[in-house]
Amino acid sequence: MTSSSSPAEHVITLDGTHPSTREVLGGKAYSVNKMRAMGLPVPPAFALPTGVCAVYHDNGRSLPDEIWQQVLEHLRRLEAETGRRFGAGPSPLLVSVRSGAAQSMPGMMDTVLNLGLTPELCEALAAETGDQRWATDTWERFCHSYADIVAGDPNAAPPSDPFAQLRSAIGAVFDSWTNERVKAYRARHNLGAGAGTAVTVQAMxxxxxxxxxxxxxxxxxxxxxxxxxxxxxxxxxxxxxxxxxxxxxxxxxxxxxxxxxxxxxxxxxxxxxxxxxxxxxxxxxxxxxxxxxxxxxxxxxxxAPRAAVRIAVDLVREGLITADDAVSRVSAEQAASLAKTHAVHADRTVLAGGLGAGPGVAVGQAVSDLDQALDLAAAGTPVVLVRPSTAPDDVPAMFESVAVVTELGGSTSHAALVCREIGLPCVVGAGVGTVAKLTGLTVTVDGATGTVYEGDALHTPDEGDVDEYLTELLGYLPDTVPVDHPLAQLRSAHLERA
Structure with missing residues (x-):
């Protein structure tokens, strides 16, 4: 699986000189390779492609020695390009070990940063840079990342051998392909079983x-x-x-x-x-x-669904894509979300406010416990998941909720990315204490304004101006489109309201 298509080669240098595909490299490594080909400032890296994921699992969740030797060869190339040495001073090379499937699944799989440090190499970093604070901060970050992701034990220390750290971290990323959050994400987005995740090893x-x-x-x-x-x-x-x-x-x-x-x-x-x-x-x-x-x-x-429409139309107007491309970029789920016409009574009591990160409006019972959220949703109760912040392990509960509210985080946080993609109303950064204030209450979440209201504040808005971007996009639909096509159904409803 190299640039020369040799089946014996299981590690690929991402230097931009040998094109490959997203299916082989996974999205992350594919983008690194492509950006390096474009001459953009990207740290050097190599990848174990998606096919190695199956090899790893078929080998009893162990990286075969043949592939490990190829990893070591590519690691030496990173050393040559960076002028640093992995596992040795005075200028130690640290790497990130990152996941990446063919389809983008933000935050679903695992990443280990700052790998390659030991207490001795931490001191070498401090001596090299004269910055003990930075070296210590980097070491502490690595210890936390390794314990959480690779060891699965918050009290575990990284191995004293950086090469053992790397081999275990590669395995941990391959293992993350089979976790529950990946299964939930792929099921929600109808992505099928998939070929596996690639692993990207990149200079930090x-x-x-x-x-x-x-x-x-x-x-x-x-x-x-x-x-x-x-x-x-x-x-x-x-x-x-x-x-x-x-x-x-x-x-x-x-x-x-x-x-x-x-x-x-x-x-x-x-x-x-x-x-x-x-x-x-x-x-x-x-x-x-x-x-x-x-x-x-x-x-x-x-x-967000409405953003998908505007972006698609603007790109057509700019001559970058065709009308058919634009139609294909609005999913059935986004079309269904666009068909909803709920708004809120602005005079209702405001319980919390933050940054609107997933546009839309929804009403539900505020719940902070993940298991309780899943149980209530299964019983038919609309759930608003309220958390200090969301982690990838929260995804199954997020997918069963009608909205998400977090105390911390911004519009590019994990919660915002997941909610925005599926059209789930989301408010982030609502402030410490929001979970305690909301839990157990019925609330209305307005993901456009970043506001959480007391009780059910929904109402059906008066008919207003027809959105120009949605009108134009629906005009791209050919007359022969099946009547059960989500956008065709939306066009019918849209024309009735116009």
């Missing part, structure tokens, strides 16, 4: 390095509204998990310009380049280390 860059460092996620357009404006969030002196986990509330992307005025224009340029390459809204993960920008991933961005 450090958003937690210093005051001129940080990490963030940006979208080439607003994924909630579809407006053609750069959108995203970031955190200074942080790493990627800090943003997407929702455990911290990040800052608007525009604040990058306040701290790093030379970086923000480059973010704008990269977003434009990648959007035109993909001919679609793109979701871009980036890190800045000591003022130097790196791009880590690019994929088609998850978007």
């Amino acid at each position: 860059v450090f958003g937690n390095r210093d005051e001129r460092s940080g990490t963030g996620v940006m979208f080439s357009r607003d994924p909630a509204t579809g407006e053609n404006t750069l959108y995203g969030e970031w955190l200074a002196k942080a790493q990627g998990e800090d943003v997407v986990s929702g455990e911290k509330t990040p800052n608007p992307l525009a604040t990058v310009g306040d701290i790093l005025p030379d970086v923000y224009p480059e973010l704008e340029r990269i977003a434009e380049v990648l959007e035109r390459e993909h001919r679609d809204l793109v979701d871009i993960e980036f890190t800045v280390e000591s003022g130097r920008l790196y791009v880590l991933q690019c994929r088609a961005g998850k978007r």
Whole structure:
């Protein structure tokens, strides 16, 4: 599975010189390979492609020695490209070990960051940089990541051998392909069994390095509204998990310009380049280390239903896609969500407010316990899941809820991405204490305004102006489209209301 299609080669260098496919490399590695071919600033990496996932599981959940030897060969190439050594000082090489299936499944599988550290190598990092604070922070982050994801024991320490760390972490990522949240996600989106996840091993860059460092996620357009404006969030002196986990509330992307005025224009340029390459809204993960920008991933961005319509129409108007392409980019689930016409009584009591991250309105009983949420939903009770923040393990309960509210996190957090994709009303960053305040109450969640109201505040709005983007998109439908096509049904309902 290399550029030369040799079946004996199970590890692929992601240097952009040998094109491959998303099915072989998985989405993450495919994007790294493509961006390196485009000359964008991407840290060097290699991948164990999706087919190795089955090999690993068929081998008793163990990476065969033949493949491990190929991993070591590619690790030496990373050392040569970075000028650092894995498992040795004075300049140790640290890597991330990341998942990536052919279809994008944000946050469903596992990632290990800062791998390759030991107490001795932590001191080597401190000596090399003269920054003990940063070295210690990086070591503590790695210990937490390894214990949680690889060992499955919060009290476990990483092995003293960095090579043993790497082999175990690769296995842990392959193992995450079979977890319950992946099964729930694939079932919800009708993705089938799939070929497995790839594993990307990439040289680390450090958003937690210093005051001129940080990490963030940006979208080439607003994924909630579809407006053609750069959108995203970031955190200074942080790493990627800090943003997407929702455990911290990040800052608007525009604040990058306040701290790093030379970086923000480059973010704008990269977003434009990648959007035109993909001919679609793109979701871009980036890190800045000591003022130097790196791009880590690019994929088609998850978007709210109404944003999906506007983006599709705007891309047709811009000549980037055809009318048929536009119709294909609005899913049946999004069409069903667009058919809903509920609004809220704005004079109802407001219980909480945050950032609207998943547009739409829903009413339900606020529940914080995951098992209780699943039980109530199974019994037919509409559930609003309220949590301090959401983690990938919360996904099955999220999929059974009518809305989600979190105390922490921003619009690019895990909760926001999952809810936005499936058209689930979501409010993030509502503030500490929100869970205790809401649990047990019937509430109305307005994901557009970021407001949580007391009781059932729904009402049917008066007929207003017909949305121009939806009207134009529905006009793209051919007369021969089957009447049971979701967009055809929406067109009928839309014409009746117009």
